[in-house]
Amino acid sequence: MKTNRYRLIAVIFTLFLMICIASGCEQKSNNGELVNSPEGSLASSTNQLQKPKDERIKIGFSMDTLEEERWLRDRRMFINAVKELGADVKVMEANGNEALQISQAERLISEGVDVLVVVPYNAEAAAAIVNKAHSAGIKVISYDRLIKNAEVDLYISFDNEKVGELQAKMISELVPKGKYVYIGGADTDNNAHLIKKGVYKVLQPLIDKGEIKVVFDQWTTNWIPSNAFNNMEAALKANDNDIDAVIAANDATAEEAIKALAAQGLAGKIPVAGQDAELAAAQRIVEGTQTMTVYKPLQSLTLEAAKVAVRLAKGEKVQTNSKVNNGKIEVPSILLPPIAVDRANIDATIIADGFHLKEDVYRKGKNE
Structure with missing residues (x-):
């Protein structure tokens, strides 16, 4: 009798677990994170969205043009600075084409860059890039040129x-x-x-x-x-x-x-x-x-931009020395002195x- 009773209890317990799993009962993973929640907490969990520690940070660099000598220098120095910090960078250049720059930025966003750095061709039109990046949870740094009428996360340039x-x-x-x-x-x-x-x-x-x-x-x-x-x-x-x-x-x-x-x-x-x-x-x-x-001094600009891009990607705080109004917000800014x-x-x-x-x-x- 006891044996049959134990078997009955085991069957009932197994059925309970199956019903619980099917109805989305909350369980805990080994690290204590909530999983299998009916509200979808797994997808919205901040921890779940963090980049794995062994995966390198990827910075997107959307440039207006490489026509002038200085922008070739910016590109080369920025790439070197990012790599020295242990991150990767992908550069796309729009040849002075407003629509192309927006399209390229969308591509960088879709590829899952951690931070998007933008040298805008059109300061007003580039607001669309900021909005699209923010919709994907990606922060935007306005590099050398200020993006207007958008909630830019950081502006870095010379004064x-x-x-x-x-x-x-x-x-x-x-x-x-x-x-x-x-x-x-x-x-x-x-x-x-x-x-x-x-x-x-x-x-x-x-x-x-x-x-x-x-x-x-x-x-x-x-x-x-x-x-x-x-x-x-x-x-x-x-x-x-x-x-x-x-x-x-x-x-x-x-x-x-x-x-x-x-x-x-x-x-x-x-x-x-x-x-x-x-x-x-x-x-x-x-x-x-x-x-x-x-x-x-572009070395100073590119190195500082690379540092703050990596910090933002890691969720760290960035020290700024100014604020610049872009028509919508007072953008936290780092302004370097010219000579x-x-x-x-x-x-x-x-x-x-x-x-x-x-x-x-x-x-x-x-x-x-």
Whole structure:
């Protein structure tokens, strides 16, 4: 009788377990996590979404363009910095195409990157990238250029308003009175607006006094060099070549302005400011056709960006030194200081840092 009773109990207990499992009774896994919950706690569990310890962090890097020298440097340095931190990185470059950049970012998101770093082509349109990334639980770092009207997790760049201030300060000290031409960057790039803001912060008091007159001020559509050349050509024509100073949004636009000046026999006679410290700009500074550039140590930018990307991927806190309003929120930001460079300090800055080799700046053996 006892044997039959035990068998009956065993059958009843087995049936109970089967009913419990079928109805989704809560059980505990070996590590104490809730599993088999009818509410789907397994899928929504934070611990379940964490990357396994033996799986490498993957950073997505969505770039606007590689057309200019500086962006090739950013790409190379960022990749090296991420790898040195033990993570992987995948880079996609959009060739200055707004729709393509969004499509590429969606691909990086679908591939499961842990953090998405974006150099936006269009500051406004890139908000869609942020929204899509956040929907997938991926944080977004706005790199060098600020993404507008989106809840960007972090912005890292140089102080671009300060860039414009450095340009205008040096040129206005050389030309305290006269007619100025301003060749801006792309209207779609927030940095172009910040640089211009910095320029006018310095120039406006002189404009108000009547000492300086800006006789030409135009954006360079899509940062395309030929558009900058056309702008400078139009400025010279409109003023019968009577120009005293030129401030350009970067070294590529400065180069085109200098070409237009050269066509009129004015290269080297009119001060020209640029920024980015490109090799060609450094060579022009040595030769005397470009007055100054602004050096932004990319090694510092790429290394810091790589560090914060990995920290965000790990869920760690990131220290910032500023906040920048992007039209929607005050974005936590890391802003690095730029450096004005002219003929007097070129050796002590970009050459001393190894940003460019001395023999390249001075064109291999040319006497200083």
